[in-house]
Amino acid sequence: MAPETNTAGAVSCNACPLIDMSLPEPQAAAQVAAACARSGFFYVTHHGVPQELVDAVFEQQRAVFALPQEDKMALLQDRNNRGYTPFREETLDPARQRHGDTKEGFYFGREVAADSPEASKPLHGPNQWPDPARLPHYRQATWQYYEALYGLGMRLLRLLALSLGLPPDHFHPAFEQPMVTLRPLHYTAEISDPGAGVFGAGAHTDYGMVTILATDTVPGLQIWLPEGEGAEGQGAGHDAAEAAPGPGRGRWWDVPPVPGAFVVNLGDMLERWTNGRYRSTLHRVVNTVGRERYSIAFFFEPSFDARVEVLPCCTGPADPPRYPPTTSGQHLLDKYAATHAGYHAPAEGQRPLA
Numbered sequence: 509m510a511p512e513t514n515t516a517g518a519v520s521c522n523a524c525p526l527i528d529m530s531l532p533e534p535q536a537a538a539q540v541a542a543a544c545a546r547s548g549f550f551y552v553t554h555h556g557v558p559q560e561l562v563d564a565v566f567e568q569q570r571a572v573f574a575l576p577q578e579d580k581m582a583l584l585q586d587r588n589n590r591g592y593t594p595f596r597e598e599t600l601d602p603a604r605q606r607h608g609d610t611k612e613g614f615y616f617g618r619e620v621a622a623d624s625p626e627a628s629k630p631l632h633g634p635n636q637w638p639d640p641a642r643l644p645h646y647r648q649a650t651w652q653y654y655e656a657l658y659g660l661g662m663r664l665l666r667l668l669a670l671s672l673g674l675p676p677d678h679f680h681p682a683f684e685q686p687m688v689t690l691r692p693l694h695y696t697a698e699i700s701d702p703g704a705g706v707f708g709a710g711a712h713t714d715y716g717m718v719t720i721l722a723t724d725t726v727p728g729l730q731i732w733l734p735e736g737e738g739a740e741g742q743g744a745g746h747d748a749a750e751a752a753p754g755p756g757r758g759r760w761w762d763v764p765p766v767p768g769a770f771v772v773n774l775g776d777m778l779e780r781w782t783n784g785r786y787r788s789t790l791h792r793v794v795n796t797v798g799r800e801r802y803s804i805a806f807f808f809e810p811s812f813d814a815r816v817e818v819l820p821c822c823t824g825p826a827d828p829p830r831y832p833p834t835t836s837g838q839h840l841l842d843k844y845a846a847t848h849a850g851y852h853a854p855a856e857g858q859r860p861l862a
């Protein structure tokens with residue numbers, strides 16, 4: 509099924525189906541299973557998050573990014589990965605990028621008080637909020653959206669478990685103290701030049717369990733699918749003049765904005781848990797239209813100490829585990845340290861910066 513709506517000549521990708529969250533869970537879970545095995549990307553519609561809430565949070569993000577640079581720099585990303593990341597600070601695909609991503613962003617996490625025992629864990633601590641005197645509604649609107657997406661994340665966990673033939677609450681113990689990150693992003697109008705290594709966001713897979721992405725109406729998101737797995741016959745993918753980002757042949761496909769829908773994609777931890785049955789697909793943001801773009805990613809990841817080990821349902825004598833066990837926290841720390849110029853992971857037990 510291809511997306512119903514399309515923008516600015518963007519090409520549909522039938523590997524990203526629209527999944528109606530108002531369907532009975534078993535039906536929705538069957539569609540989730542197919543999408544996760546195929547591309548690891550799908551849209552969700554009828555997800556229950558009110559459009560007014562989404563509109564309000566986008567309005568606040570436009571306002572926060574419009575603050576003077578010095579105000580944003582005062583909130584610079586701290587060692588708990590909360591705060592502001594300036595333009596070009598992050599390089600998601602160092603091997604192919606000439607400079608950092610042409611975007612700036614904020615990270616907000618689950619709110620953890622500086623004096624709580626949890627705050628001794630890396631990646632846990634208080635958020636850095638912009639000055640309410642300048643943006644009186646920012647915190648409230650952003651947090652309301654965070655909470656709505658948290659609820660949607662929990663519903664997706666149920667569908668993912670059911671899609672694997674597991675009890676619906678299978679993943680819940682690993683999400684008792686989840687690492688949740690809301691990441692508003694602002695891309696400049698700079699046209700990307702993949703051949704020259706200039707990207708809105710370099711090619712990457714997401715690190716965690718599941719990402720829920722809201723975008724404005726400006727296209728840019730693309731996914732890499734192996735040859736024959738895109739939407740052949742339904743419009744072309746982009747012939748990659750650039751070197752393939754991984755082994756084998758493939759193409760980049762647009763994932764266009766669909767009004768009222770979120771894009772959901774899987775991250776590396778779920779690929780590991782499912783022994784590769786579910787895919788954490790390479791994606792990137794390429795600015796082809798010369799307009800600024802705003803998006804908000806919501807990363808929903810297991811608790812810091814949760815063990816991520818191939819599920820018994822996804823392995824057998826003919827399909828031995830392809831990934832060694834890890835923990836959610838270690839996996840994320842390794843990834844942040846590899847891609848953020850400004851991020852230096854603390855040792856466990858170090859107090860966060862208050």
Ligand SMILES: O=C(O)CCC(=O)C(=O)O
Binds near residue numbers: 714
């Ligand atoms: O802005 C987008 O469309 C994608 C952002 C993204 O892939 C990410 O932040 O991981």
Ligand SMILES: [Fe+2]
Binds near residue numbers: 712713714791
């Ligand atoms: Fe991503």
